[in-house]
Amino acid sequence: MNAIEPVVLFFLLGVIAGLARSDLKIPSAIYEALSIFLLLAIGLKGGVKLAEYPLGSLVVSALAIVAVGALIPLAAFPVLRFLGRMSRADSASIAAHYGSVSVVTFSVGVALLDHKAVSHEGHMIVFLVLLEFPALILGVILARHGEAGKTQWGRLLHEVFFGKSILLLIGGLLVGYIAGADGIKPLDNLFFDLFKGVLAFFLLEMGLVAASRIADLRRYGAFLITFAIVTPILSAIMGIFLAQALGLSQGGAFLLALLYASASYIAAPTAMRIAVPDANPALSIGASLGITFPFNIFLGIPLYWWLSEWIYR
Amino acid sequence: MNAIEPVVLFFLLGVIAGLARSDLKIPSAIYEALSIFLLLAIGLKGGVKLAEYPLGSLVVSALAIVAVGALIPLAAFPVLRFLGRMSRADSASIAAHYGSVSVVTFSVGVALLDHKAVSHEGHMIVFLVLLEFPALILGVILARHGEAGKTQWGRLLHEVFFGKSILLLIGGLLVGYIAGADGIKPLDNLFFDLFKGVLAFFLLEMGLVAASRIADLRRYGAFLITFAIVTPILSAIMGIFLAQALGLSQGGAFLLALLYASASYIAAPTAMRIAVPDANPALSIGASLGITFPFNIFLGIPLYWWLSEWIYR
Amino acid sequence: MNAIEPVVLFFLLGVIAGLARSDLKIPSAIYEALSIFLLLAIGLKGGVKLAEYPLGSLVVSALAIVAVGALIPLAAFPVLRFLGRMSRADSASIAAHYGSVSVVTFSVGVALLDHKAVSHEGHMIVFLVLLEFPALILGVILARHGEAGKTQWGRLLHEVFFGKSILLLIGGLLVGYIAGADGIKPLDNLFFDLFKGVLAFFLLEMGLVAASRIADLRRYGAFLITFAIVTPILSAIMGIFLAQALGLSQGGAFLLALLYASASYIAAPTAMRIAVPDANPALSIGASLGITFPFNIFLGIPLYWWLSEWIYR
Amino acid sequence: MSQMKTLLVIVTEAVLERTIIDEVLALGAKGFTSSEARGLGTHGMRSGNWTVGGNVRIEIIGDEDLCERIVATLHKKYDTDYGLLMFTCPVNLRN
Amino acid sequence: MSQMKTLLVIVTEAVLERTIIDEVLALGAKGFTSSEARGLGTHGMRSGNWTVGGNVRIEIIGDEDLCERIVATLHKKYDTDYGLLMFTCPVNLRN
Amino acid sequence: MSQMKTLLVIVTEAVLERTIIDEVLALGAKGFTSSEARGLGTHGMRSGNWTVGGNVRIEIIGDEDLCERIVATLHKKYDTDYGLLMFTCPVNLRN
């Protein structure tokens, strides 16, 4: 219980309910509303914090974080393609999922820091948003490399920028930035005070979904399972060292580790479905949601925290 | 940012998402729940405030406000019918929409007053409810005038009183009145503290809907667009002068202006669909939701506020 | 208004809207979300309180409460079967509904105690959960008695333990117990502060549903109506005396009376549908939701409170 | 265990759901199945929120005769003023 | 690109959804499409909330044979005790 | 008041809803009715949340000709990579 946030217990409850084939289900309308809430709330929080910093000072860190983040899909692709003998499309799509980030995993990390009363840089949320782009774009390039230019780049970019998850994050960021802490204050009761409770509710649903994915695991074979556990660990280590080099606080280092370690299951699946339709979504979602997400929630978060303590002490 | 409430930024976000054809949508179950919440919360707030006043003192103001409010559809009808050359049914239906009021526009106005720390009479909400009746009833009379009496008055009155929006407003009003501020206190956390956050969420959806209406604008032609902008301005001016004559505060005058200026898009469409089925709902909803609502939110509210300052100084 | 909680007014509003055939309806996704919320919140609250007591001290009370609770279906069955001349399946199913409990009725009772600032034992919620089991199991035994053993006991027990309502109650209980008051604190804003508001919303929907049931009443005949009013009263009296014998506080006695008096309409209908499919669900749900629930809310709660005062003074 | 029946599908405005179902039952239908829908037709887009209103899709299985009566009644009373689509198709009822 | 198949539509209580789908797949169906529904039949109104429970409408496209087997199985196991409606109709599968 | 038409039912991934409807209208359809669905097919379980995505069930009533064109276009553009099921059936349009 020391390094685990109580909200994680809701994830566990969902997993148990799912494995026990309970008839519990969160109506999909509620799930969508909770998603919208979380994305907007995170964006708002980030925007408010961002308004307190000189924007210029972020440029260098941002570039470094995005550049290093791009290494994740670039390294994952050949591993999947040649070690895992997967098709080009599948390798690219999975690589993009792991280059991208999970907003919920990030939120659980922030909740842990709050719980431990450890501070962190407010602009981590900006990096969260930025990290989506190289991952998704590289995914398409890797999938299409060497083919006639049939990629619908326009549609893909549209999907990335105006897909609901990025749109809500960026939208929230802008609203928070423009309105500032004072302007947002009347919304605090909804977006900030209820955040953790909504996160708990959301994790309950994530647990139900993850349980339904666990049954598929054996179909993917040992390679994909190993990949889905080793990739986040290596990415997290890379994140902590980079954070130290950039002079971030320990809280920031932990969150950057978590961003690198987490795999997307909202933005990436939709974008890849459109950009790389010949990839099998069951593989990428199964790995990111069925293995990496629970791994990060239960084991990864304490591990990355412990690593950050060890490197920062 | 001076006269614009931060919640309006959510409306803008919704408009942008809609125009950009983002895949963001608020599930309709959530939209309905938010509507129910807003209507109940406004009713409760009004009921609690009403319990503090002697009811009798409102009768004169109420009568005057309803009588003057009835002038809006009565004046709009000939303009639409003869200047705009619209059918009798369409003219009557649109007139009823503009005589009726928009709860969300009103809420944004209240939020602005809170933001500016300007007080207003608590019973404005009672006027909001009362204003629905003459508008809808006149709409039917205007549509049916000179025809054999085939109007289903019973069904229409049933629709007006027991239609969900009026029912929730009046129901909330009564519950608030009976329970009083003390009795409602345990509900404050939900209905009052979260009000602005929910309003922001709701405006996001309104933006999405308004964007989908904007595409239809050119089909209506210049006449309807002009009508949808001029009518609220004239109605608002009338409201401010009446408020001054009745001795309302500046805050009350601003809100009465907003009530007169706003056009319904919840109660009126449903009631008119049943009472005047041969009217084309695309015209009335397009004008009220695609033009008047955004106009009021972005330009009307600052304008009416400025007018009220000018007249009240 | 003395012994009636303001939230009950929302139930009344729902009943009126339903009887008036208003078009108001709570989308089913919202209804499900509110149910999940209430069950989780009650479980959490119970779990937190439970963590403060030595568990062992509850065993005797729990056994006594469950044993006496089992008398309700055992006594109701012959009355239904022989006095009411109902089929074996229907008698057993209705008996199970009345042996089981209503979480919403219980919540209204807790709200009343809060309102009156009367304390009660925190572990009442544990009894709430425990009382479901004997009722549902006895229902099946009574229905199947004397038949070849074709009962799917495995499926029934699965349904009882992993059916959504029990799962959420027990899940919430465990999460609350493990995390304790401190661990749950970040969730208080959602689960505890909003509880009464959500309960009000929920009662609005219950009123709509109950109204739709009231129309069916005459079909059931005088016997079932009488049964649905007399059973809770007798059960409540039994509850108060037992509570006194076990040394519970007056608040606890009132709540135990309410548990015994209330009839299930979430867990029992689903379990009985699967375990005793040849019973007519319209009868059991009609009686418990159309008669007993409103009776308890409007008359039963003040009556049981008055009885508890009388016996405890 | 197999009877020839007619399936009548009615797509109309959600606001009419209760009205249409009352008509259909009054005309003698023994049951119906309904679900939420969206759509586009001569009365424009019906996207399903409080503002615009959605559609409801009602299925009725019955004798050809009954379906004819329902079609005729609804056609006369609602077709000019409301969004309404009706189509029929022979099916085998299997229970 | 056009094959004659049978469309089987099953309307039943939502609480049975998982059970029925397991049966259908066990009998050899290669897929299904399901959606929420409400309705009225011999088992009364099913309006779809936690209390009363709604219906689910399941469509299966398959050979006549498969549909016959499904109909027979469901009829035997569920028809007396649960709300259940099944009908079939020949369709052209287009992919 | 009774015209022979073809009913085309398309079940596909919800993410494609707008795309498919644009295609269908561009090909000349005068209307459509759509509703949410879940399902299982060769592309796996589609259970309908943000993560996995649900299906949409689109009905189009039109001339045989139109339906043929729609089927051919969608088949060519979307059938290999997306979950897609299409079937047709003759119906009587009743208004």
Ligand SMILES: Nc1ncnc2c1ncn2[C@@H]1O[C@H](COP(=O)(O)O)[C@@H](O)[C@H]1O
């Ligand atoms: N050609 C069509 N194919 C499928 N559904 C249609 C068609 N035309 C109309 N509909 C449906 O019927 C409703 C009412 O049609 P209308 O009265 O033409 O507006 C529409 O909102 C659609 O849901």
Ligand SMILES: Nc1ncnc2c1ncn2[C@@H]1O[C@H](COP(=O)(O)O)[C@@H](O)[C@H]1O
């Ligand atoms: N005549 C009918 N037409 C359309 N749907 C029906 C009909 N009869 C029954 N249903 C549907 O099938 C479900 C179960 O029917 P039943 O077993 O008769 O209660 C009902 O809840 C309805 O949704």
Ligand SMILES: Nc1ncnc2c1ncn2[C@@H]1O[C@H](COP(=O)(O)O)[C@@H](O)[C@H]1O
């Ligand atoms: N045999 C079938 N019967 C009914 N629906 C099906 C069938 N096969 C596929 N579907 C539906 O069509 C969607 C796409 O199918 P597929 O492309 O095979 O994955 C599935 O998700 C189901 O909703």
Ligand code: NA
């Ligand atoms: Na990552």
Ligand code: NA
């Ligand atoms: Na107005």
Ligand code: NA
């Ligand atoms: Na009981």
